């Protein structure tokens with residue numbers, strides 16, 4: 001990775017954390033809006049805790065240099081789930097409904113920038 | 127292993143199943159429980175990765191052909207050293223080529239550094255020929271670049287010069303699929319080495335790719351035959367009118383099945399094959415065990431002369447040595463008629479092929495190193511070593527083996543399987559089944575699809591460049607300034623080797639003759 005892609009990647013990581021960390025916090029602290037959301041999904045409360053927990057882990061991994069790629073993969077997965085939720089159950093009534101789409105894109109860019117760090121792919125690239 | 131599981135079918139099923147499951151889980155997520163979407167997401171990712179493997183990346187034939195299931199192979203390979211060390215065979219045990227030899231080629235073909243650490247895994251007791259270095263290595267710039275001219279002995283106008291001591295040994299279109307032929311020919315052209323067309327008749331795809339070709343005339347003379355299997359002069363002349371064809375090779379025998387002909391079953395004779403090989407459709411065609419023109423020494427040499435006179439380009443012969451006395455007799459016959467082939471390609475008994483009876487593959491012919499030594503010794507004893515060139519083939523896939531062959535008397539080396547490995551062969555041993563998973567020895571378009579001609583042709587060139595690099599470094603280390611000065615004194619030959627036996631034997635035979 002060159003210096004500029006490195007910087008770009010960190011910038012994107014911080015963007016994701018900035019959006020994801022509050023989401024995780026609200027879910028894990030029983031924020032009424034989160035509870036409403038997960039009631040709609042029929043996942044109250046287990047699903048809310050699981051997802052909140054995964055989001056928190058993803059944030060953490062995104063900040064640990066050796067684990068960034070895994071953090072990006074995890075956020076990608078969780079956010080794909082969120083997109084599915086909005087499409088099938090929740091709809092796109094509010095501004096923040098679009099956040100998952102943005103996050104998926106950011107995570108995908110990070111994965112692309114750091115593709116050589118995925119072990120199995122790196123082995124094949126040599 | 128062969129045929130027990132059809133990996134191709136399994137992988138096709140998997141490639142269908144993965145996206146289908148994604149859809150199924152999605153439906154489950156919508157109608158049953160949102161928890162299904164954990165699986166939906168996972169399978170969407172798998173689908174994306176699979177599509178990437180199958181349709182976007184071009185480097186890996188196996189992934190391109192089999193998708194994510196093929197990944198299992200890379201995974202198993204990555205834990206392979208441990209598995210073998212603790213459970214199965216070790217790195218030096220597989221045949222014909224062990225893992226150490228294969229991965230060396232893969233690395234050269236990918237152009238990555240092949241330095242290894244800690245120490246050699248090979249034997250140093252009494253079974254392996256080693257190379258002697260000099261106390262006074264020479265500098266690279268003191269070494270004369272390699273050059274070898276075929277046909278110079280006869281003063282041919284169309285003599286053919288090679289500048290790297292390598293050639294791609296005979297493999298026919300038929301044994302190989304179209305993509306493999308194209309990738310090899312294009313790679314050979316990139317690397318600046320000639321490629322032997324094998325006995326598959328008119329080398330249509332080779333000629334389309336261009337580059338330097340050696341046309342092989344097998345015992346059935348596919349492409350240049352009359353219906354009875356004899357040579358059709360006009361067809362041969364028509365063929366060599368193509369500029370790509372630089373030399374002719376008359377194949378007398380090959381190491382994998384010396385003394386054995388073959389049969390081209392009528393089921394295999396498609397319209398294309400019938401045209402390229404000039405054989406009729408609907409009947410089996412026999413490849414005789416010898417050219418019908420060649421029944422003894424005298425007629426064989428006459429036939430060589432006929433081809434030489436007709437074509438006016440260098441003409442060599444390929445054979446696997448059986449009895450050294452017979453070899454000596456034919457050299458004497460050459461002397462008597464004053465006709466010499468422009469090269470003699472010695473194929474060792476260890477040679478490979480698309481399909482041969484087990485008895486012949488395993489049991490017939492003289493091993494290569496002993497055979498080169500004998501051929502060189504006999505030619506030298508008869509005083510005619512300067513009338514022809516010696517080529518050698520038979521597992522000469524890495525720099526050390528090649529150097530040994532050159533030291534024993536070969537002027538250049540040929541390899542078939544070395545280049546197949548560089549193409550991505552994984553030694554599945556299915557060349558005769560049309561199911562080669564690496565898409566090399568198959569005509570199945572779905573399997574050939576994975577073999578990207580452009581990508582793989584650069585691997586061929588990388589492989590040659592890696593070998594050449596080693597070659598010059600080895601010359602320097604042995605203190606040799608010109609390739610022709612490599613000789614047997616540069617070798618350390620333990621007494622347990624087949625070569626050592628043969629040296630003793632030839633000495634005895636020479637004194638009797």
Ligand SMILES: Cc1cc2nc3c(=O)[nH]c(=O)nc-3n(C[C@H](O)[C@H](O)[C@H](O)COP(=O)(O)O)c2cc1C
Nearest residue numbers: 295296297324325477478479480520521541542543
């Ligand atoms: C798939 C395959 C096809 C071959 N076809 C021919 C052929 O048409 N004519 C021939 O003389 N030798 C043929 N050979 C033998 C090789 O040219 C070569 O002599 C032999 O494999 C030894 O070289 P290697 O050990 O480097 O593979 C074939 C070998 C292979 C593996």
